[in-house]
Amino acid sequence: MKYNQVTIKDIARELGISPSTVSRALKDHPDISPQTKKAVNELAEKLNYQPNIVALSLRQSKTNTLGVIIPELVHFFFSTVISGIEDVAYSAGYNVIITQSNESLQREKTDIKALFNSRVDGMLISVSRETSSFEHIESILAKGVPMVFFDRVYENANSSTVIVDDLSGAKEATQHLIDQGCTRIAHLEGPPNLGITKQRLEGYIQALNDNKMPVQKDLIVSCPLGTIEEGKIAAEQLLKMPNRPDAIFATNDPAAMGAMQAIKEAGLKIPQDIAVVGFSNWFFSSLLEPPLTSVDQPGFEMGQEAAKLLIRQIEFKSKDNEDPAPETKVLKTRLIVRDSSLKKGKPKK
Amino acid sequence: MKYNQVTIKDIARELGISPSTVSRALKDHPDISPQTKKAVNELAEKLNYQPNIVALSLRQSKTNTLGVIIPELVHFFFSTVISGIEDVAYSAGYNVIITQSNESLQREKTDIKALFNSRVDGMLISVSRETSSFEHIESILAKGVPMVFFDRVYENANSSTVIVDDLSGAKEATQHLIDQGCTRIAHLEGPPNLGITKQRLEGYIQALNDNKMPVQKDLIVSCPLGTIEEGKIAAEQLLKMPNRPDAIFATNDPAAMGAMQAIKEAGLKIPQDIAVVGFSNWFFSSLLEPPLTSVDQPGFEMGQEAAKLLIRQIEFKSKDNEDPAPETKVLKTRLIVRDSSLKKGKPKK
């Protein structure tokens, strides 16, 4: 847009000097006399000169912008990740462009292309539920664009990633249910393409194994979308079993929420009849009745770490013209115990 | 970042023609022969040429980017507004940069400056809770940057705005409580700087007046932050009154939620003892017990309308070099009646 922008040329014309002198004066170059510097700075101040970032970006082949692709903004977890990213990015002098894939692979493809065209300096990506092939990512990666994946990562990539320890988080959650005396623990499994789904399932299984409890196939129900509705349907199915479970560990909070609805509608009590544990600690989870026990993921911290890794990668590359070794940051989860799982009352620890 | 970018020059060199010819060939200019066009397009396809948006932006003094400033991303309402904005912006060929003020005036100032420096073509703004002076906005407005305000608007500005009809939404909510037989209706008031706070209060008052009910000062309690905690404290205060209210209409859902907590902890029943109505229809509201009656704001639509207005303004201005007349779009709210307010059972309508 052609605002009434003040450019370096305007200052130069008004002062009867050349644009290059103005440029150098503004950055305190030793070649410029103190008087000229003073005059330039004062006029720049007076006219409220702001450098044109677009011109700068073109000149330096660097936009100082990070591109972010997330599945959906409305998820509390992803919102907090964004805040973490912005926190680090801003203080390092980077802007952030956020795009949503809406859990669609097609949209993810156009997003990544749009970000590339905008010449972002790097990308932070959490893949969609549908993403099972990765050519669209590989092709951009091949062009040398720095990328960091977070939460829902592209595992085969030779890139840095930030994840939470889903496995041990799930294990801890399941162990907690076992400690509460649950013997038939069901699991609501998530979208099949995602690594986090497998990790959470694995944590559940390990906990059972550690306690010499059998893993029963019919107690594991898939919720490929991970929505409230699916959780409800899955739980209804579980409740119809002749020997119904006495606990449900869900792959995420919405599914757990759906399960709670089904349990209550069946006239059963939480946690007395069936204990429920979720994953991600959504905003609403503490507001449910009973409040939902959940595995908290440090979203803000994840955003911070991912942005830090990416910026380090960008600046390393611009110096040494080489990619730094990829790093993987694993963040700790934290089990937030609330009433939905407390059959025995608060644990002593 | 200096990816392995293919430029128009690369194509020109390889084909032994000039960059200008390549440029024209790519946009099907009549001056270029069919053979040349074919050759250029095929090579561009083969090399996967993507135009450099940064160079384009500089050349045309237009970034095709909209800047957005919202108070907080984690609010369900604002997330949906963003989705509406992206929907319209993308299909019109615009990118979107989102910034959060975190309800801080200071942050809002730096955000608006950063967006200006990025040379966005226009801005979509919802002001922070703290914003009571507007010089930072005026100074950018004076430079000719198109702006559209939404939800929390800058009223004195000579700019387009998109709001919901807070007044009639609040009136409808209050009337609904009156219809349910409530006679002592309290109001939890919101942040004092915001226009929406005043409108909602005014709707509440008008509904009382319409029904010849007295407006009692002590039934109006301020929640300057509009949080769950404040709502709880405010409700506790109301419950201690000798003649306690039989209904609470809150300026937003978190405050209503807090009130519900206080009411339940006091051993009272919702809605039998005290009916509760919120505003904004947050995601969690339908999940509460009882489900919270709330005034739904069409967030997605608001985002769409705001983006449309802004883009129209941008393109009008680039043609006629004149600002179009400011427009104000008022969207209808919709009262979502749930159990938290149903003293009498479902209304017949």
Next chain:
DNA sequence: AAACTGACCACAATCGTTTGCGGAGATTCT
């Protein structure tokens, strides 16, 4: 007095793309 040294600044190229203008060669018209 000639040469040298700084201090200070301007010129011009550059990033990638667009676009007004002009120009060479082929074709058509008179």
Next chain:
DNA sequence: AGAATCTCCGCAAACGATTGTGGTCAGTTT
């Protein structure tokens, strides 16, 4: 055949900033 008309393409400037190179003028050195 000469002029006019097309067709098709290249030159160069421009967007706003940065930066290597070189130049002018003063003062200093031999």
